[in-house]
Amino acid sequence: MTMHAPPAIARALLRWCLPKHEIADALEGDLQQEFVHRAERGRWRAGWWYWSQVVSLPYVRLHREVRRLGASGRDGISWMGGGAVDAVWREFRVASRTLSRRPLFSTVVVATLAVSIGAATLLYSVVEGVLLKPLPYEEPTELVTAYLTSDEWRNSENELLRAAWDVQPMTRAHTEAFQASPGPLAGFTSYTRRLLPFEARAHVGEWETVQIDASLFAVLGVVPALGRTPSEEEVAQAAPVAVLRHEVWTGTFGADPGVLGQTFELDGMSYTVIGVMPPGFFFPTDSGGDLWIPLTELVREWPSFYGVGRLAPDASIADATTFLEATARRLGEADPDRAGHGGRAVPHIDSVIGHVRGGVRMLFGSALLVVLVACANLGTLFLARTSSRREELAVRASLGAGARSLSTAVLAEVLVLGVLGGGLGLAMAAAALDPFVESLATSLRSLPRRADIALDGRVVLFTTLATSVTVILSGLAPLWATRFGAGAARPSMSRSRTTDAATRRGQHVLLLAQGAMTVMLLAAGILQVRSLLATTAVDLGVRAEGVQVLALEVDTERLPPGPERMAALDAVRERLGAATGASASLVSSLPGSGGVLLARIREVGADDETAASVLSVSVAPDYFETLDIRLLSGRGIVADDDRREVLPAVVSESLAHQLVGSADAVGHRAWRGSDPEPQLIEVVGVAADSRQLSVFQEPQPTLFYPMDERPPPALYAIIATGSSTVSDAAPLAALVHDSDDRIEVSEATTFEQLLSDGVRHIRLRLVLTALLAGLAVLLAMIGIAGVVAHVLSDQRRDVSIRMALGAQGGREVGRVVRTALVPTAVGVILGTALAALGAGIMESMVFGVRPSDPATFVIALSAMLTVAAIAAWIPGRRAASVDPATVLNGS
Amino acid sequence: MEVKRLTDVELLLLLSVLRAGESAHASSIQEVLATQGERTTSLGSLYVTLTRLEERGLIESSKGAPTAERGGKAKRFYAVTPAGLAALHRTRSVFERMWADVPQPERG
Numbered sequence: 001m002t003m004h005a006p007p008a009i010a011r012a013l014l015r016w017c018l019p020k021h022e023i024a025d026a027l028e029g030d031l032q033q034e035f036v037h038r039a040e041r042g043r044w045r046a047g048w049w050y051w052s053q054v055v056s057l058p059y060v061r062l063h064r065e066v067r068r069l070g071a072s073g074r075d076g077i078s079w080m081g082g083g084a085v086d087a088v089w090r091e092f093r094v095a096s097r098t099l100s101r102r103p104l105f106s107t108v109v110v111a112t113l114a115v116s117i118g119a120a121t122l123l124y125s126v127v128e129g130v131l132l133k134p135l136p137y138e139e140p141t142e143l144v145t146a147y148l149t150s151d152e153w154r155n156s157e158n159e160l161l162r163a164a165w166d167v168q169p170m171t172r173a174h175t176e177a178f179q180a181s182p183g184p185l186a187g188f189t190s191y192t193r194r195l196l197p198f199e200a201r202a203h204v205g206e207w208e209t210v211q212i213d214a215s216l217f218a219v220l221g222v223v224p225a226l227g228r229t230p231s232e233e234e235v236a237q238a239a240p241v242a243v244l245r246h247e248v249w250t251g252t253f254g255a256d257p258g259v260l261g262q263t264f265e266l267d268g269m270s271y272t273v274i275g276v277m278p279p280g281f282f283f284p285t286d287s288g289g290d291l292w293i294p295l296t297e298l299v300r301e302w303p304s305f306y307g308v309g310r311l312a313p314d315a316s317i318a319d320a321t322t323f324l325e326a327t328a329r330r331l332g333e334a335d336p337d338r339a340g341h342g343g344r345a346v347p348h349i350d351s352v353i354g355h356v357r358g359g360v361r362m363l364f365g366s367a368l369l370v371v372l373v374a375c376a377n378l379g380t381l382f383l384a385r386t387s388s389r390r391e392e393l394a395v396r397a398s399l400g401a402g403a404r405s406l407s408t409a410v411l412a413e414v415l416v417l418g419v420l421g422g423g424l425g426l427a428m429a430a431a432a433l434d435p436f437v438e439s440l441a442t443s444l445r446s447l448p449r450r451a452d453i454a455l456d457g458r459v460v461l462f463t464t465l466a467t468s469v470t471v472i473l474s475g476l477a478p479l480w481a482t483r484f485g486a487g488a489a490r491p492s493m494s495r496s497r498t499t500d501a502a503t504r505r506g507q508h509v510l511l512l513a514q515g516a517m518t519v520m521l522l523a524a525g526i527l528q529v530r531s532l533l534a535t536t537a538v539d540l541g542v543r544a545e546g547v548q549v550l551a552l553e554v555d556t557e558r559l560p561p562g563p564e565r566m567a568a569l570d571a572v573r574e575r576l577g578a579a580t581g582a583s584a585s586l587v588s589s590l591p592g593s594g595g596v597l598l599a600r601i602r603e604v605g606a607d608d609e610t611a612a613s614v615l616s617v618s619v620a621p622d623y624f625e626t627l628d629i630r631l632l633s634g635r636g637i638v639a640d641d642d643r644r645e646v647l648p649a650v651v652s653e654s655l656a657h658q659l660v661g662s663a664d665a666v667g668h669r670a671w672r673g674s675d676p677e678p679q680l681i682e683v684v685g686v687a688a689d690s691r692q693l694s695v696f697q698e699p700q701p702t703l704f705y706p707m708d709e710r711p712p713p714a715l716y717a718i719i720a721t722g723s724s725t726v727s728d729a730a731p732l733a734a735l736v737h738d739s740d741d742r743i744e745v746s747e748a749t750t751f752e753q754l755l756s757d758g759v760r761h762i763r764l765r766l767v768l769t770a771l772l773a774g775l776a777v778l779l780a781m782i783g784i785a786g787v788v789a790h791v792l793s794d795q796r797r798d799v800s801i802r803m804a805l806g807a808q809g810g811r812e813v814g815r816v817v818r819t820a821l822v823p824t825a826v827g828v829i830l831g832t833a834l835a836a837l838g839a840g841i842m843e844s845m846v847f848g849v850r851p852s853d854p855a856t857f858v859i860a861l862s863a864m865l866t867v868a869a870i871a872a873w874i875p876g877r878r879a880a881s882v883d884p885a886t887v888l889n890g891s
Numbered sequence: 892m893e894v895k896r897l898t899d900v901e902l903l904l905l906l907s908v909l910r911a912g913e914s915a916h917a918s919s920i921q922e923v924l925a926t927q928g929e930r931t932t933s934l935g936s937l938y939v940t941l942t943r944l945e946e947r948g949l950i951e952s953s954k955g956a957p958t959a960e961r962g963g964k965a966k967r968f969y970a971v972t973p974a975g976l977a978a979l980h981r982t983r984s985v986f987e988r989m990w991a992d993v994p995q996p997e998r999g
């Protein structure tokens with residue numbers, strides 16, 4: 001029989017609320033025993049029963065009795081001071097009752113809190129897990145990652161190379177030099193990564209091996225959970241021993257405690273397991289590194305090492321950079337092969353999460369803004385509510401209630417709403433965490449340390465703090481307006497109450513703040529919309545409409561590289577062309593979709609050192625026709641081009657300029673590839689520039705050459721049928737299958753669809769930002785409408801009297817509407833100005849628009865003003881349509 | 892010793908503790924109270940009253956052994972003290988005296 005346990009949260013709540021005493025223990029035991037009996041008949045009903053018991057227990061009386069028992073000489077301990085518990089509890093009960101009589105008000109407040117706190121909690125859990133949690137190493141903030149810098153790449157024409165100039169890997173000579181003279185680094189170690197095929201316990205696949213120096217684990221300050229790490233001799237001899245990542249141990253090795261000493265195959269060699277790392281440990285990143293092995297002989301000569309160092313006490317990152325730079329330069333002076341390189345250190349965490357920090361911070365900042373908008377909104381609501389209760393409070397004051405107890409009354413209400421709203425927000429965040437993290441990972445393209453994201457204690461602490469701050473900030477508004485001094489505590493006998501000056505001032509300040517913050521979020525949202533529009537407006541330089549795409553995969557066993565493969569592919573291409581009557585071609589990679597190879601091009605006879613890296617795309621005949629890429633001169637790739645002695649090639653306009661200084665490059669010859677066997681190519685045509693790499697990157701110099709007898713095993717067939725319907729590609733796929741079953745179609749779609757998938761992350765980021773902005777706008781509307789409704793209801797009698805005396809209803813209402821709109825408008829203008837000043841932080845989050853472009857702010861400003869006007873107009877219109885006689889008779 | 896007069900609830904509860912016998916604990920007391928005393932009460936209120944009676948020395952409690960079924964929490968057994976028994980009898984005599992001349996309702 002399994003023993004059921006009561007709901008954990010309910011039990012925790014129970015324990016927290018009960019006095020610490022044996023009697024309370026007995027009560028808890030009774031409840032649990034009864035729960036166990038009930039659970040045998042129905043788990044859910046028993047849980048429900050338990051919860052109902054927990055919330056309905058007479059805690060205050062229990063505390064009192066237990067305290068008395070303790071006072072009479074027994075072992076009772078109370079957790080809170082005597083009468084305070086009772087008084088606070090009484091206030092809460094009164095507040096709960098009062099609030100339940102105002103369901104609309106209470107619902108709006110709780111929902112506002114829940115949604116804003118929920119959003120902030122979600123994003124904080126990401127900030128906590130990804131940015132703040134310490135990395136799983138000893139004193140992780142002391143760790144730095146070392147890179148080389150390349151003077152050549154820094155000054156390169158090629159954007160891709162320029163982007164990577166300061167994150168270069170290093171040679172063994174560098175790592176040894178850095179290790180030899182420690183300088184400001186207390187320890188230095190290096191590693192390289194390599195995917196290797198493995199076979200272990202009937203599993204086969206690929207592992208990312210991290211090949212390491214003996215000092216790696218010492219520098220990181222981590223010891224394995226099982227076994228040991230490689231010794232210096234083992235590393236020196238490249239011994240086949242391995243330390244497993246915890247996940248690999250639990251996965252492939254079934255968490256076998258006897259794993260040490262067992263062997264497995266790695267890249268055809270037999271390796272022995274000597275250690276298992278503790279759970280949570282990763283290196284170098286959480287998405288890479290399945291096992292750690294001594295540097296293999298093969299990789300030692302490669303310039304593919306990254307360094308990790310530990311800062312000596314008192315040393316800074318700048319000291320480390322100075323040291324690495326000087327050492328690398330010295331090495332360059334001694335050895336011309338290594339000239340032109342400097343060194344650089346960055347905090348190690350940057351190499352793990354640096355690329356998403358901006359995006360995560362941006363979203364979290366937006367969520368905090370939403371919370372602030374909610375604060376302002378709640379402030380106006382509480383203010384209106386308190387002002388409406390003035391009479392009640394004034395009566396209580398005149399009956400002898402002190403200012404403090406009145407403040408307590410107001411505060412108790414705010415706190416009850418805070419607990420409800422915050423709790424609901426936390427529950428909503430818990431429910432939404434997984435799908436949210438999933439979509440965030442897509443929108444940021446990748447999300448490191450996903451496993452570290454959880455709603456843990458720190459996140460709950462954040463939620464509690466955020467809720468408290470929200471509640472206190474918004475609760476301050478009414479307290480400020482209800483300063484019941486002795487003189488002010490006279491119940492107003494006038495039936496026509498008018499909103500007093502303090503309340504009005506408070507409302508104005510809050511409306512202003514709310515308008516300012518909302519418009520900032522709105523501007524951020526609009527910027528994202530414009531980015532998305534910009535991606536659709538980009539000129540790729542190729543035709544996207546009406547092109548069907550089949551992703552082909554060649555069966556490498558039955559169709560090995562060689563003339564036969566090319567012939568089979570050619571046959572497929574011709575068949576597709578003949579069946580559709582449209583031009584059809586094959587290509588190794590599609591424009592705008594990444595996955596483009598780099599080739600090295602240099603002048604005939606020139607040194608390998610002078611070679612330039614360019615994008616290289618292998619294409620079949622009719623490629624340029626099918627994608628409608630304009631040929632500026634010469635011809636495209638045609639049949640049998642691949643059989644010529646000198647390989648005919650088409651260059652992009654920018655590559656032509658790079659080669660000969662003008663677009664007129666036809667006839668120019670160059671070498672492709674590296675020594676010892678460069679291939680001679682001859683330019684036969686010059687094509688207009690196209691965005692081969694991605695929609696977001698400017699066209700790069702590109703070389704198109706004929707698909708030769710070693711066509712890639714994965715490639716695309718493109719057919720310009722004129723149809724943009726995805727389903728129209730299915731019959732084409734069937735055609736391929738019929739003509740050659742050695743070629744498989746892994747995807748049949750349209751070019752447009754593929755391009756749209758490529759901007760999915762922008763769309764998701766847009767959705768996230770837009771959701772936050774929309775939330776803020778909605779809150780602002782509620783706030784404005786609330787203020788107008790409140791002022792109108794307060795002044796209903798005055799307005800009606802004036803209307804009865806002949807004043808225009810519309811004008812009267814307009815006056816009230818203006819009192820809400822003017823501060824909002826001032827806030828919106830201020831907020832727009834602030835957003836324009838701070839637009840720079842959005843730089844990395846946008847595409848195709850300048851963050852400081854005024855159009856964004858004009859749209860945000862006018863949209864926000866329109867929305868505010870509508871929000872104020874709705875309650876205003878209702879007031880204007882009321883017959884003054886009804887109001888005057890009714891009261 | 893001056894003993895405060897027992898309230899209705901306290902009276903019924905003391906009687907239930909007596910009737911629940913040697914192993915009287917909250918659940919069994921609650922059951923006796925419900926079946927014989929015709930009064931349902933929540934576990935929480937029961938503990939409040941039991942604790943009050945204990946504080947006044949009318950009942951005493953002892954700790955049982957913790958069990959897994961109870962989440963490792965000990966059961967608490969209750970027994971009426973001599974003072975409690977005295978209070979019961981005194982209350983009874985007060986009631987009897989007061990009841991002595993109460994007429995039956997007239998039929999009509």
